[in-house]
Amino acid sequence: MQRLRKIQRKHNSLLCIGLDTDINKIPEFLFEYGDPVYEFNRRIIDATKDLVCAYKINLAFYE
Incomplete structure (x- = not known):
């Protein structure tokens, strides 16, 4: 939790991006x-890494 809070302060953000990749999109x-x-996910992360504090992977999309 301390690491998350540190990143939240650094980026001044509470934003979490869900990486719920639909292969059809x-x-x-x-x-x-x-x-x-x-x-696809790498490009999303590269484009947003300075704006968010976390990423959430929905494992159901990867089964």
């Missing part, structure tokens, strides 16, 4: 990569 160009789900 991934842009076509990402299918050129070996793992389009990984590539």
Whole structure:
């Protein structure tokens, strides 16, 4: 919890992004990569890492 609070203060944010990736909504160009789900999520994380304090993975999307 201390680590989370530290990141919340650093980013001045309580925002948590859910990585609930629906394979049917991934842009076509990402299918050129070996793992389009990984590539999609990596790009979301790279674009938001300075704005959020946490990411939540919904395991049901990955079963």
